[in-house]
Each structure stands twice: as structure tokens, then as C-alpha cells.
Amino acid sequence: MKIHDLIQGSDEWAAFRLNHHGASEAAAMLGLSKKTTRSELLHMKHTGTPKEFSDWVQKNILDYGHEVEAMARPLIEDILGEDFYPVTCSNEDVGGNLSASCDGLTMLYDTAFEHKQWNTELATSIAAGILPADHMPQCQQIMLVTGAERVIFTVSNGTRENLVWMEVLPSPEWFDRILAGWAQFDRDLVDYTPPEVKPEVVAEPVRDLPAVIVQISGEIAVHENFSVFEAALREFLDETLIREPQTDQDFADLDLQIKAMKKAEEALDAAESQMLAQVQSIDQAKRQKDQLHKLVRDNRLMAEKLLDSEKARRKAERIEAARGAYTAHVAGLQEGIVGLTLAYQMPDFAAAIKGLRTLTSMQDKLDTALANAKIAIDLQAADLVTKLEWVAENAAEHRALLADLQQLSAKPIDDFKLVIRTRIDARKKAEEARLEAERERIRREEADKLAREAAQEATRKKAEEDATAAVARLPADIPEDPQPVALESGELWPRKALTHPLTSPVPATSTPTLRLGQINERLSPISLTADGLAGLGFTHAATDKAAKLYHASDFSRICSALVQHIQAAQGMHDPQKEKAA
Numbered sequence: 227m228k229i230h231d232l233i234q235g236s237d238e239w240a241a242f243r244l245n246h247h248g249a250s251e252a253a254a255m256l257g258l259s260k261k262t263t264r265s266e267l268l269h270m271k272h273t274g275t276p277k278e279f280s281d282w283v284q285k286n287i288l289d290y291g292h293e294v295e296a297m298a299r300p301l302i303e304d305i306l307g308e309d310f311y312p313v314t315c316s317n318e319d320v321g322g323n324l325s326a327s328c329d330g331l332t333m334l335y336d337t338a339f340e341h342k343q344w345n346t347e348l349a350t351s352i353a354a355g356i357l358p359a360d361h362m363p364q365c366q367q368i369m370l371v372t373g374a375e376r377v378i379f380t381v382s383n384g385t386r387e388n389l390v391w392m393e394v395l396p397s398p399e400w401f402d403r404i405l406a407g408w409a410q411f412d413r414d415l416v417d418y419t420p421p422e423v424k425p426e427v428v429a430e431p432v433r434d435l436p437a438v439i440v441q442i443s444g445e446i447a448v449h450e451n452f453s454v455f456e457a458a459l460r461e462f463l464d465e466t467l468i469r470e471p472q473t474d475q476d477f478a479d480l481d482l483q484i485k486a487m488k489k490a491e492e493a494l495d496a497a498e499s500q501m502l503a504q505v506q507s508i509d510q511a512k513r514q515k516d517q518l519h520k521l522v523r524d525n526r527l528m529a530e531k532l533l534d535s536e537k538a539r540r541k542a543e544r545i546e547a548a549r550g551a552y553t554a555h556v557a558g559l560q561e562g563i564v565g566l567t568l569a570y571q572m573p574d575f576a577a578a579i580k581g582l583r584t585l586t587s588m589q590d591k592l593d594t595a596l597a598n599a600k601i602a603i604d605l606q607a608a609d610l611v612t613k614l615e616w617v618a619e620n621a622a623e624h625r626a627l628l629a630d631l632q633q634l635s636a637k638p639i640d641d642f643k644l645v646i647r648t649r650i651d652a653r654k655k656a657e658e659a660r661l662e663a664e665r666e667r668i669r670r671e672e673a674d675k676l677a678r679e680a681a682q683e684a685t686r687k688k689a690e691e692d693a694t695a696a697v698a699r700l701p702a703d704i705p706e707d708p709q710p711v712a713l714e715s716g717e718l719w720p721r722k723a724l725t726h727p728l729t730s731p732v733p734a735t736s737t738p739t740l741r742l743g744q745i746n747e748r749l750s751p752i753s754l755t756a757d758g759l760a761g762l763g764f765t766h767a768a769t770d771k772a773a774k775l776y777h778a779s780d781f782s783r784i785c786s787a788l789v790q791h792i793q794a795a796q797g798m799h800d801p802q803k804e805k806a807a
Contacts, residue, residue, distance in 0.1 A: 227316075227319065227335065227372050227373055228315060228316050228319040229314070229315045230242060230314045230315060230316065232314045234312055234314060234327055235292070239327070242314065243325070243327070244270070244271070244274050245323075246316055246323055246324065246325035247323055247408050247411070248324075248325050248326065248327065249324075249325065249326040249367035250327070250364050251267060252363035252366070252367045252407070252408075253360045253361070253362075253363045253364060254266070254267040255267060255407050255408060255411050256363055256403070256404075256407050256601070257594035257595070257597065258359050258360045258362075258363060259360055260360055263590050263594065264411075264594040264597060265589075265594070267411075268414060268415060268418050269418075269420060271415055272415060272418045273420065290343070291342075291343050294341070294343060294344070294382060294383055294384035295329055295341040295384075297382075298341050298380055298382040298384050298389060299329070299330055299339065299341070301382070301386055301389055302339060302380055302389075306337070306378065309332065309333065310329075310332060310337075310339045311330060311331055311332075311333070312327075312328065312331075313327075313328045313331040313372075314328075315328070315331075315371055315372060316371060317370075317371050323408075324367060324370065324371050324404075326367060326368045326371040326372060328368060328372065331372060331374070335374060336374055336375045336376075337374055337375065337376055337377075338368050338369065338372055338374040338376070338377045338378070339377070339380065340365060340368065340377055340379050340380065341380045342379075342380070342381045343381070343382075343383065344382055344383035344388050345381065348361075349381045349388070349390050352380075352381050352391065352392050353390045355392050357379060357392065362394075363400070363404060365377040365379060365394040366394075366396065366397060366400040366404060367404055369396040370396075370401050370404060370405075374396075375395075375396070376393050376394060376395055377393075378391055378392075378393060378394075379391060379392050379393075402605055402608075403601065403602075406604045406605045406608070407597075407598075410600050410601050410604060414597060421586075436451060436454050436458050450497075450501075452511070452515065455518065456518055459490070459518065459521065459522060466483065467480075467483055467525065467529060468483065470536075471532070471533065473585075474585050477536070477584075477585075480529060480532070481533060483529065484526055484529050484530055484533065487522050487525060487526035487529065488526055490522045491519060491523050494515055494518055494519040494522065495519065498512065498515050498519075540585060541588060544579075544588055544589060544592055545579070547592075548575045548592045548595065549572060551596055552573060552600065552603075553572075555600050555603065556568055556570060559604070560607075562607070562611070563607060563610050563611060563614070565614060565631065566610045566613075566614060566631065566632055566635050567632060568603060568606060568610065569606070569636070570603055570606070573595050573596070573598075578591045578595040579591050609635075609639065610635055612639065613635055613639065616642075616643065617631070617646070620643075620646075621650060624646075624649070624650050624653065627649045627653060628646065689785070692782070692785065694789075738766070738767035738768045738775040738777050739775060739777075739778055740776040740777065740780070741770075741776075742754070742755075742756055742759070742766070742773065742774040742775075742776070743773070745759075745776065745784065748781070749785075749788070756774045759776075759784065762784065762788065762791065763787060764776065764783075764784055764787070
């Protein structure tokens with residue numbers, strides 16, 4: 227807040243108000259003021275001329291208002307235990323153009339005082355704790371500019387007996403509305419063109435048609451002036467009657483002309499009655515009267531329809547222009563909002579001008595309704611932009627969770643954020659649970675794998691130990707480097723391997739049941755063929771279809787023979803011996 231050293235009511239203070247948007251003007255800017263229209267405020271700001279008041283208004287209302295305000299201030303100070311000082315301030319310190327002329331402000335700037343002259347209707351409302359809508363913008367802008375925590379709104383005539391007050395608290399919604407309203411006002415001010423100054427519309431006097439006279443003498447002679455009346459009537463219809471009204475002046479004149487023609491109809495009817503009262507049958511005069519009556523009536527009806535249709539057309543044109551301007555404004559805002567759609571209803575412009583008769587008053591109300599509609603949709607657009615920016619910053623990776631973002635955008639910003647954060651947290655927890663379950667599955671699989679490998683390793687070691695023990699039991703006279711012999715199959719085998727007692731055939735008493743495939747499963751990864759086993763001295767004892775069958779008791783001897791064969795092969799290819807050779 228920036229405080230300006232100005233005396234309220236001075237010329238410097240008046241100049242300051244013209245260059246700033248004052249709190250007392252906020253209601254007019256929003257079209258809520260009962261004293262100043264929005265169009266009048268635009269004109270004042272554009273021309274730099276303040277509203278003029280008569281000497282009586284200046285003395286009996288404005289000056290008197292300052293007097294009772296000064297009388298009421300110490301009364302409120304006594305009630306609240308606070309001291310108030312008149313202050314003129316603005317928000318120039320933050321680059322703004324809003325101002326407030328406070329009737330009183332505390333030294334800590336936390337409480338403001340606003341005074342209004344005693345008015346029974348207003349006082350009753352304040353006593354009930356209800357601040358009328360046309361006073362709320364001023365109080366809210368005072369708090370917006372000063373940062374005060376409350377406004378003591380007081381109505382009095384300067385006496386303790388006629389003094390009522392209420393506490394008005396700040397409203398963020400009103401702050402947003404006021405800021406958006408002044409922004410729209412500034413845009414309208416740039417495009418403002420002062421209307422052509424026209425004198426007050428007063429219908430031009432319409433010369434009444436000549437009075438209709440019908441007299442009948444005792445000789446049944448008719449004295450009438452229908453010819454004079456007809457000439458004047460036709461001149462009026464051809465030269466005076468407005469057939470294409472354009473302005474408020476034309477509409478007012480045409481309305482008066484219709485009334486004149488209706489009066490002429492009534493005069494003709496009266497003439498007929500007068501004539502018939504004197505004589506029962508005067509056909510020629512009656513026919514002429516009927517003709518003239520029809521001529522007047524037809525043109526009157528035509529003029530009435532023209533007046534109504536033209537008013538309706540002009541009204542419809544202005545309503546349609548306002549609707550088009552609003553639609554274009556919304557379309558412009560929508561272009562800057564990607565991913566959300568502005569939700570709006572077309573303002574009821576027809577209701578805004580209901581009951582108004584002049585084109586000027588209609589246009590003022592339409593302009594105000596359009597401005598307020600723009601203010602409201604601007605606030606909605608700013609709200610959507612804020613929410614989209616928050617989503618881009620905080621939930622860009624979770625847009626899949628926001629399929630209903632359009633519906634969510636209708637929520638207040640805090641609720642909007644809470645819903646999205648809750649969804650994201652729930653998704654993260656679900657994903658973490660899924661990942662933990664996956665990690666647990668992998669841990670179980672690894673444990674099972676290690677268990678299997680340990681079992682396989684134990685089996686392998688057991689087989690090695692069994693084979694080593696079998697070799698240890700062999701006679702010591704096996705030559706270290708036995709000479710291989712060629713078998714009928716063409717393979718080379720150590721001579722002793724073929725005649726070693728462990729591989730020599732042993733009579734079997736059991737039925738052969740051990741399949742070659744089972745032997746290979748036990749010896750895996752070593753794989754033997756039937757011919758290979760035969761080379762080791764073990765011929766299959768039987769067959770089961772294509773399967774070769776061996777005695778189960780031969781398996782340990784097969785292992786021993788295989789170990790001998792491996793050791794013999796190692797000795798045959800010992801690198802040291804090969805080097806020595």
C-alpha cells in the first residue's frame with residue numbers, strides 16, 4: 227500500500243481520483259451502483275471530467291455527508307477502542323492503479339472505517355448484518371488496497387441514537403472479481419468512443435387535425451367540413467407521419483402522432499353521433515365520415531405496428547450484437563486453453579433490458595451485462611489456466627489418471643489439487659505394491675534356483691565321491707598308459723578297461739528294467755549310447771520296443787567303468803607326456 231498526502235475533497239485529490247480506479251467507483255464498474263451507470267463511469271474516465279452535482283446536492287448531501295462522518299468517527303472510536311485517520315492510498319507500490327479514500331484507517335492498517343449517511347432502508351439492512359450488493363465492492367476494494375483485515379461499515383446521522391454498524395471481512399472471490407472487473411474496464415476504456423451528445427428526447431407537438439363539425443338545419447341541410455378535415459388529414463399522412471423511425475426522437479414523435487390519429491378517430495365517431503342525433507338518415511355524410519374514419523384508423527394501426535416492430539427489431543439487433551461480442555470474447559479465451567473447455571451460458575441480455583423504453587438505456591444495460599459476463603468468464607479462464615499449469619508441473623506423468631479432468635476443473639483449486647494428489651498417491655502405492663510383489667517373486671525364483679543348484683551340486687559331489695571310492699578300490703596293476711585297442715565299432719578303448727573286473731560281465735538274476743534314457747538322466751550332462759555302453763562292456767539285456775533295457779544292479783559298475791575310461795583318456799592326452807614325447 228502506498229499512502230498519498232492528499233486532503234479529501236481538494237482539487238489535487240479529485241485529479242488523483244480521475245487517474246485511479248477508486249473503491250467508491252467499483253460498484254459502478256461492476257454495474258451494481260444505483261447512482262452511476264457503467265457507461266457514465268467510462269465517459270468520466272475517458273474525458274477526465276468528474277460527475278457534476280447541483281449546488282443543492284453538493285451542500286445538502288455531499289458536504290453534509292462529510293459533516294456527519296466527522297461526527298460519527300469518534301463514536302465508533304469509542305465503541306471499538308481504536309483511533310481512525312482519514313487516508314488516501316493506492317496499490318501503486320505493486321504496480322497497480324487501484325485506490326481507496328478511507329474515511330478512517332487504524333495506525334496498524336488492520337481496520338478500516340467507512341461511513342454512509344443515515345438512510346432507513348440501509349440502516350435496517352446493516353442492523354440485520356446484511357451489506358447490500360451495491361456497497362460490497364467498495365468495502366472489498368478498501369481491504370484489497372490497504373490489506374486491512376476488516377471494514378467497519380457504519381450508517382449514522384452523526385448521533386449515537388441513529389448509528390448502526392457491521393463488520394465486513396475480506397473475500398478472495400470478491401478480490402478476484404474486482405481485479406478482473408477493472409481489467410475488463412481498462413480494455414473497454416481503450417476502445418471507448420463517446421456517444422454523440424443529443425438533446426433530451428421530447429416528442430414534437432403534433433398539430434391536431436381540424437375539429438369535425440356536422441350541423442343539420444331544419445330543412446335537413448347538412449353543414450360539415452369533411453373536405454377541410456380530409457385535406458388536412460392527407461397532408462398529415464403524406465408530409466408529417468414518420469414511417470421509418472431511426473432514433474429515440476423518431477420513436478417518441480411517432481408515438482405522439484399515433485395518439486393524435488386515435489384522437490381524430492374518436493372525433494369522427496363523435497361527429498357521427500352528433501349528426502345522427504339531429505337526423506336519422508344522411509347517407510352521403512355518413513359514407514364520407516366512414517371513409518375518413520377508415521383512412522385514419524388504417525394509418526393509425528399501420529403506425530402502431532410499425533412502432534412496435536421497429537422497437538422490437540432495434541432491441542433484437544442490440545441483443546444479437548451483445549451475444550456476438552460475448553461469443554467472440556469466449557472464443558478468444560478458449561484459444562489459449564488447451565485440454566479444457568470453458569463452461570458457460572449465454573447471458574440473458576433480453577432480461578437485462580426488460581421494461582426499458584429508450585435505445586440509450588437499453589444500450590447501457592446491455593454494455594454492463596456484457597462487461598460483467600466477460601469478467602466472469604475471464605475469471606473462469608484464469609482459473610483453468612492456473613489448474614492446467616499446476617497439472618503440467620505436478621502431474622504431467624500421470625495424465626492417464628485424469629480422464630475426467632474437465633469435470634475436476636469445476637472444483638475449487640484446493641479441492642482440485644487434493645483429488646489429483648490423492649489419485650497419484652494411490653497409483654504410486656499400487657505400483658510399489660506391484661513392484662514389491664514382482665521382487666518377491668524373483669526372490670522366490672532365485673531361492674528355488676539356488677536350492678536346485680545346491681541339490682544338483684550335492685548330487686554331483688556324491689557321484690564324484692562314489693566314483694572316487696570305486697576307483698580307490700581298483701587293483702593297483704592298471705597300467706598308467708594303457709594301449710588302446712580298436713573295437714569292432716571303430717572306437718578306441720583302453721585294453722584294461724575291457725577286462726577290468728568291475729566291467730566284466732556279471733551274471734544277473736534280476737529282470738532288466740533300467741532304460742538307457744534313465745542312465746543318461748542320472749549321468750547328465752554326460753550322454754551315452756547303447757554302442758558306447760557296449761564298448762564299456764555293458765550290452766543291453768533286453769528291449770522294450772525301441773528302448774534298451776539294462777539291469778539296475780549294473781549302474782554302479784557302469785559309473786566305475788566310465789571313471790576308468792575318463793582317467794585313461796586323461797593319461798593318453800597329458801600335456802607333460804605329449805611334450806616329453
